[in-house]
Amino acid sequence: MTDASTPVRTAVVIPAAGRGVRLGPGAPKALRALNGTPILIHAVRAMAASRAVSLVVVVAPPDGAGEVKNLLDAHALPERTDYLVVPGGDTRQESVRLGLEALPEGVSAVLVHDAARPLVPVETVDAVVEAVRDGAVAVVPAVPLADTVKQVAPRAHGEPEPVLATPDRAALRAVQTPQGFDRDTLVRAHAEITADVTDDASMVEQLGELVVVVPGHEEAFKVTRPLDLVLAEAVLARRRANDGF
Ligand SMILES: Nc1ccn([C@@H]2O[C@H](COP(=O)(O)OP(=O)(O)OP(=O)(O)O)[C@@H](O)[C@H]2O)c(=O)n1
Numbered sequence: 001m002t003d004a005s006t007p008v009r010t011a012v013v014i015p016a017a018g019r020g021v022r023l024g025p026g027a028p029k030a031l032r033a034l035n036g037t038p039i040l041i042h043a044v045r046a047m048a049a050s051r052a053v054s055l056v057v058v059v060a061p062p063d064g065a066g067e068v069k070n071l072l073d074a075h076a077l078p079e080r081t082d083y084l085v086v087p088g089g090d091t092r093q094e095s096v097r098l099g100l101e102a103l104p105e106g107v108s109a110v111l112v113h114d115a116a117r118p119l120v121p122v123e124t125v126d127a128v129v130e131a132v133r134d135g136a137v138a139v140v141p142a143v144p145l146a147d148t149v150k151q152v153a154p155r156a157h158g159e160p161e162p163v164l165a166t167p168d169r170a171a172l173r174a175v176q177t178p179q180g181f182d183r184d185t186l187v188r189a190h191a192e193i194t195a196d197v198t199d200d201a202s203m204v205e206q207l208g209e210l211v212v213v214v215p216g217h218e219e220a221f222k223v224t225r226p227l228d229l230v231l232a233e234a235v236l237a238r239r240r241a242n243d244g245f
């Protein structure tokens with residue numbers, strides 16, 4: 001655990017307080033095992049692998065902060081990084097805000113990374129950090145879409161959905177995390193924007209600030225449904241085979 005007064009420049013907030021309803025019944029998603037290790041620990045290691053990251057703030061399930069602290073103590077993590085745990089809220093937005101409130105002075109850049117994206121490669125983390133350090137106030141990693149996308153109209157229950165339009169896929173991106181921010185801008189976004197959003201960058205967009213995209217990575221996918229766990233195990237097996245990881 002850390003002394004919260006230690007000055008750091010780049011910190012990561014990891015929202016990990018979700019239930020993981022779409023993954024099915026069981027412990028909160030971040031605490032479930034991937035290859036024998038909690039998903040959260042994979043995510044913390046993925047972020048602490050970046051030499052730019054000096055502090056990781058984990059936002060735990062509201063009644064699980066003690067358990068998460070014990071988990072962090074029980075697993076080997078890079079010693080150059082400090083770790084804090086705070087309890088989360090009812091929504092992802094609230095959990096991120098609670099994580100931001102725990103940041104000490106001296107942090108000027110903040111990454112927000114889903115615990116549910118445990119396998120993001122360090123190259124993606126570093127690309128986001130570099131873009132923020134180069135002056136962007138908000139940076140998102142993103143990948144092109146593999147599927148054609150249809151805009152549909154709301155349907156009566158059980159009825160087929162009428163298609164309204166087929167957006168040009170070339171102009172669309174699927175957005176991942178970590179998303180990187182100038183700290184003051186992200187704090188302002190969380191203070192001023194009250195609309196429901198699914199990522200932090202869209203709050204900064206609503207402030208009228210420019211959000212830029214850097215290349216994401218296929219291994220930064222979110223573990224959302226049971227099949228994603230199968231894919232995550234396969235990615236880890238491939239890494240072990242390739243690197244002796
Ligand atoms: N109240 C919440 C809800 C979500 N999250 C976190 O936000 C990230 C992305 O959310 P998602 O994958 O949608 O997780 P869940 O909300 O847990 O998933 P579900 O909707 O299936 O319950 C996850 O790391 C999750 O733990 C959070 O910290 N606090």
Ligand SMILES: C[C@](O)(CO)[C@H](O)COP(=O)(O)O
Binds near residue numbers: 092175176199
């Ligand atoms: C933040 C995020 O991971 C970016 O893709 C995503 O928006 C989270 O969405 P979810 O519906 O809460 O999984």
